[in-house]
Amino acid sequence: MPEPSIRTARPEDDGALTQIDVTTWSHLHAVMPEPRPPYPPFFSERHTVEDTLVAELDGHVAGYLRLGFPTPLACNAHVRQIQGLAVAEEARGRGVARALIRAAFEESRRRGARRITLRVLGHNTPARKLYESEGFVVEGVLPEEFLLDGEYVDDVFMGRSL
Numbered sequence: 001m002p003e004p005s006i007r008t009a010r011p012e013d014d015g016a017l018t019q020i021d022v023t024t025w026s027h028l029h030a031v032m033p034e035p036r037p038p039y040p041p042f043f044s045e046r047h048t049v050e051d052t053l054v055a056e057l058d059g060h061v062a063g064y065l066r067l068g069f070p071t072p073l074a075c076n077a078h079v080r081q082i083q084g085l086a087v088a089e090e091a092r093g094r095g096v097a098r099a100l101i102r103a104a105f106e107e108s109r110r111r112g113a114r115r116i117t118l119r120v121l122g123h124n125t126p127a128r129k130l131y132e133s134e135g136f137v138v139e140g141v142l143p144e145e146f147l148l149d150g151e152y153v154d155d156v157f158m159g160r161s162l
Helices: 011-024 096-108 126-135
Strands: 007-008 053-058 060-068 079-087 114-123 137-148 152-160
Touching: 007 096, 007 137, 007 152, 011 053, 011 079, 011 137, 053 096, 060 096, 096 114, 096 126, 114 137, 126 137
Parallel strands: 079 114
Antiparallel strands: 007 053, 053 060, 060 079, 114 152, 137 152
């Protein structure tokens, strides 16, 4: 089975990445309402091409990871945050998410970061196990932070040193 290749996004990835967002949407990981047409552009001032890592399998876009800053403060600029991670359904179980996370570590270090953080919904056990296997630890929990499909869900803050 071929390994995923990871690269920085390109503007022409917009459509493929939007499609992954639309087809993978679930309250297992999303707090925003289900996307409906017309879909906004994938890239924005907040989430740029340069801050998006893309995984390819067999020459096709298979997933992405968005990196950002947790705050706009200069005193917090040594921290990067994973602000989105999605893998196309047909690419799951092939190491795409793990490859994206590891590439995020490398890219964050290259940009001078000392730490990387993320937020994950408490009921998203598969994601939490993946993050833990890559060295993330729970650093805080906001109990019942979101009401999703009639159930209260914790917001779990995880982080690790680089």
